Amino acid sequence: ALELPEGKERTQALDQLVPAAQKALTSGVLPDDVSGLYEQLVEERAQAQDADGAKAMAAQWLAYLDGEAAKTKTPAERAVFDAHRTSAALSSGRAEKMVAPLTQSESELPKDYNPPARLALIYRELGKFEDASAAVERALKKCKEGPRKLRLFETKASIQKKQGNEAGAAKTLKEALAYAKKLPKSQLSEKRLAALQAQVPAEAPKPKPGKNPKK
Numbered sequence: 001a002l003e004l005p006e007g008k009e010r011t012q013a014l015d016q017l018v019p020a021a022q023k024a025l026t027s028g029v030l031p032d033d034v035s036g037l038y039e040q041l042v043e044e045r046a047q048a049q050d051a052d053g054a055k056a057m058a059a060q061w062l063a064y065l066d067g068e069a070a071k072t073k074t075p076a077e078r079a080v081f082d083a084h085r086t087s088a089a090l091s092s093g094r095a096e097k098m099v100a101p102l103t104q105s106e107s108e109l110p111k112d113y114n115p116p117a118r119l120a121l122i123y124r125e126l127g128k129f130e131d132a133s134a135a136v137e138r139a140l141k142k143c144k145e146g147p148r149k150l151r152l153f154e155t156k157a158s159i160q161k162k163q164g165n166e167a168g169a170a171k172t173l174k175e176a177l178a179y180a181k182k183l184p185k186s187q188l189s190e191k192r193l194a195a196l197q198a199q200v201p202a203e204a205p206k207p208k209p210g211k212n213p214k215k
Helices: 008-024 031-047 051-070 075-079 082-092 095-108 114-126 129-142 146-162 166-182 190-199
Strands: none
Touching: 008 031, 031 051, 031 082, 051 082, 051 095, 075 095, 082 095, 082 114, 095 114, 114 129, 114 146, 129 146, 146 166, 146 190, 166 190
């Protein structure tokens, strides 16, 4: 319904589905399904230009996930919630709440690149760019999975841009593009490759030999 164009059909669909989704939050469905419903409800408020409503819904989402994570018995079980907890924290404006959980996950799951990758996003949001840079570098060293490594390059470039390091960001994106072109076609769509190519800044033309550029 959220993907429908503005109009009567979209409005009618959301009028039915939003209350149904809200009711389903407490109907005893599995935690990952509840989390997915929260994510869609946050998106619905965001599309409705209700920033406060989206944040409030995201805060509920985060509180729910924190409660479910507290019930787990192993680091691996708890880490299952890290991805959505990170999204909920960022959407609710409470990024700082995920520093400790992700730091714990990184310590307990030292071979997994996901905790430092998510920490990089959290630190970037908090404006702690040096910590963000260190975290994404740790993630890059651990990540061996082809296309997923591209997201880490993009995260690194976004951090460099936040630091005002446009040259560094351009270099990182070029490195990402070179890496992407080496991946098997089965691992990377043409659309994804084109999207990455579009992020790489165009180089200024070099002056022709023997001619001084105009001042």
